[in-house]
Amino acid sequence: SYVLTQPPSVSVAPGQTARITCGGNNIGSKSVHWYQQKPGQAPVLVVYDDSDRPSGIPERFSGSNSGNTATLTISRVEAGDEADYYCQVWDSSSDHRGVFGGGTKLTVL
Amino acid sequence: QVQLQESGPGLVKPSETLSLTCTVSGGSISSYYWSWIRQPAGKGLEWIGRIYTSGSTNYNPSLKSRVTMSVDTSKNQFSLKLSSVTAADTAVYYCARVRESHAGGMWTYYFDYWGQGTLVTVSS
Numbered sequence: 001s002y003v004l005t006q007p008p009s010v011s012v013a014p015g016q017t018a019r020i021t022c023g024g025n026n027i028g029s030k031s032v033h034w035y036q037q038k039p040g041q042a043p044v045l046v047v048y049d050d051s052d053r054p055s056g057i058p059e060r061f062s063g064s065n066s067g068n069t070a071t072l073t074i075s076r077v078e079a080g081d082e083a084d085y086y087c088q089v090w091d092s093s094s095d096h097r098g099v100f101g102g103g104t105k106l107t108v109l
Numbered sequence: 110q111v112q113l114q115e116s117g118p119g120l121v122k123p124s125e126t127l128s129l130t131c132t133v134s135g136g137s138i139s140s141y142y143w144s145w146i147r148q149p150a151g152k153g154l155e156w157i158g159r160i161y162t163s164g165s166t167n168y169n170p171s172l173k174s175r176v177t178m179s180v181d182t183s184k185n186q187f188s189l190k191l192s193s194v195t196a197a198d199t200a201v202y203y204c205a206r207v208r209e210s211h212a213g214g215m216w217t218y219y220f221d222y223w224g225q226g227t228l229v230t231v232s233s
Binding site: 001029030031033035041042043044045048049050054086088089090092095096097098099100101102103 | 144146153154155156159167168169170203208210212213215216217218219220221223224225226
């Protein structure tokens with residue numbers, strides 16, 4: 001089965017840039033989607049298809065994907081960005097199934 | 110604006126069957142896939158499965174033997190049944206709409222609308 005690996009935590013000062021990685025075997029050949037989850041709330045889609053943003057998501061959120069690593073980049077980080085972030089792909093190699101990374105806790109210092 | 114709402118018992122006894130329903134409002138359930146996703150307390154997200162409005166399903170292999178999903182287009186609802194539950198099935202259960210995309214020449218699927226989630230505890 002396909003495995004996605006995320007760092008458990010990332011810390012960044014306000015106004016700086018946060019980069020959250022998602023590792024997977026040849027993940028660059030897949031489309032990666034990212035979700036933000038604040039405590040007690042449902043996840044919210046912030047990036048889909050590697051780098052597209054749903055309406056209402058600030059331009060500060062961007063994504064890239066190449067080789068074995070996908071990256072969610074949050075520019076000019078704000079206190080309100082503190083949350084858990086999950087990457088997700090669709091694995092069509094055998095059974096069709098959704099796969100999530102383990103999640104990364106973003107702390108704004 | 111599409112909205113999803115999970116409903117069902119918050120407490121299920123071990124070895125019994127967990128049953129949840131997701132009601133979709135603000136849009137038609139037709140012509141989409143719909144998924145269930147769960148999250149144990151303090152842990153990550155786990156995809157359970159998806160169902161198309163035709164009734165076609167895909168399940169997580171780790172849960173496949175215990176999961177059944179169904180859809181009722183007349184009520185704009187879809188449902189989850191998880192049999193033979195144990196304490197390990199205690200989690201917040203989310204329903205979500207699945208969007209498909211053909212980015213980069215291959216089909217991919219992601220979750221654009223989510224319910225608020227419902228906590229299901231397995232305990233005697």
